[in-house]
Amino acid sequence: MPPSQSSLRSRTPDAPARRVIRTQQGATKAVTGLREAPWGLAVLAPAVGAGAGLVAIVFRSLVDLLTRLFSGHGDYAGAGHAANPYVSWLGIWFVLVVPVIGGLLYGPLVERFAPEARGHAVPEVLPGVAQRGGRIVPKVALVKSLASALCIGSGGSVGREGPLVQISSALGSAVGRVVRLPENRLRVLVACGAAGGIAAAFDAPLAGVFFAMELILRDFAADSFGAVVLSSVTASVVGRAAFGSGAFLHLPAFHVHHPAEYLLYVVLGLAAGAVGVGFTRILYAIEDVCDWAWRGPEWLRPAAGGLLLGILLLLLPQMYGAGYPALQNAVGGRYVFGFLLLLLLGKMVATGLTIGIGGTGGVLTPSLFMGAMFGSAFGLVAQHVGLAGSPGAYGLLGMGAVFAGAARAPITAVIIMFELTGAYSIVLPLVLVVGPATLVSRLMSGDSVYTLKLRRRGARVDPGPVGPNPLAARPVAEVMEPVPDPLPERTSLTQAAYLLALSEHGVLPVTDADGAYRGTVTARATAQALADDGETSRTVGDLAELPTAVTAARPLTDALHLLVGASGTGLPVLDDDRTALVGWITHQSVLAALRPPAPAARTGH
Missing domain, CATH: 1.10.3080.10 (Clc chloride channel)
Known part of the structure; x- marks a missing residue:
């Protein structure tokens, strides 16, 4: 019998429910666009740049405040052997005490919360890009900002640009992880943060761009370049809004007096x-x-x-x-x-x-x-x-x-x-x-x-080579493998680490309570989370990332490029709607598909 009108109405969502569904679908498409569409980085990069500019304003103000507090001058490097007016009875000898007091403040802070915050910052960002897929621990950046301000303010003979690079890079990493960017885009967002840090530190947006491309990303890909430019310019604009457009260094005019x-x-x-x-x-x-x-x-x-x-x-x-x-x-x-x-x-x-x-x-x-x-x-x-x-x-x-x-x-x-x-x-x-x-x-x-x-x-500086295999001309569907057993999103990190260790891929899919695809979790991300936080109540759902979608109909050439840059040894293959898992693609399956056929056995006559 045909269904009654009342039963049809009971199955059909009412208008408010339909609006909620459309809103959720729109939000999903927007987030997916941020992850995958060409315009995604064009939206995220200026946001990271604005954040880097704000960080620079706070950090520079904190350094200036602490410098004046510790030395009694705006910049003691230009004050000669002047006394600190706050403790004038110490005369010029106060400089013997100031670095000691500063060390007593930032030493325990760094040792207790982030020992890796020591040093000159940029070497701490490079492994995050080259080895950890753009993951930088936010806690380190927060400790770094306060410790560096205390160190410089109390006489430490270092620059403020290094801490700004590390803090802003961590900001870019945090934004990318919230949106669950794939690693290739997360690295770019980290570079956007580094560029913003340099741009805001020196009011030099072009220098920020090339610093990020030359030292952080170590390549000049066109899509990366555009995003880094947007971030660097935005950071410089924000910085100028607070400090003005005048240079903080007043250098003399340059002239060449003779061709010789x-x-x-x-x-x-x-x-x-x-x-x-x-x-x-x-x-x-x-x-x-x-x-x-x-x-x-x-x-x-x-x-x-x-x-x-x-x-x-x-x-x-x-x-x-x-x-x-x-x-x-x-x-x-x-x-x-x-x-x-x-x-x-x-x-x-x-x-x-x-x-x-x-x-x-x-x-x-x-x-x-x-x-x-x-x-x-x-x-x-x-x-x-x-x-x-x-x-x-x-x-x-x-x-x-x-x-x-x-x-x-x-x-x-x-x-x-x-x-x-x-x-x-x-x-x-x-x-x-x-x-x-x-x-x-x-x-x-x-x-x-x-x-x-x-x-x-003993750390590796450069990421591995990236490039497509020109021999691959078939669709992904021809080489994909069955999907490995997924991890429910409520799986604890300790249990996930055990299951990932048993897996041959170093990465496994994550599903929700209804069995729907949520993303992937890698052995590296799990190990990093356990190393940072120890025993924790976090689950694999908290670490799940959505790598750039590989569909069954996608050319294998494109998939190879993504596979080489993936954090594990495999990638999920989705249906055309990009919602359901239909397979798994690995290096081994691609190599097996590209292997030339064995010569036919010769038959006697």
């Missing part, structure tokens, strides 16, 4: 590249000495070492914090040759000591400081023998060259100096110094100041 100086620029680049490598080696040598000498508890190490840093600050107050006033004085021609070399060596030791005793901050600004000292000293010599005009011009070029020699990032070095000076005339001389500096750095050392720390840990 171009040859001197090449010589400067060769020498500055060696200085950059020397800084890298001194930095890690001092860190090794501190590791060897210290036998007490780690939480006390920054305070004990702070006494040594205080002695150095008593002798050279220009080493306090980032040292921007001394940098400006150097390129302004206010220092003599011998004092420039003293400040150069002093900054190497002060930065190495700050990192070695357990402090935290960036090394980009110290490398610019050293470049200004070395370049200005070089310019004074060239001026003395009648080959150059203003020594300050060589100081500006030295900033880019020493950074290029230390960080092995020539494009970033050229762009950041161009944005800091605003002078197009500096571009050609910059290329002439940065190119030789990078070449010398490569000849003298296999690692940069950032990658050497990872090599010393």
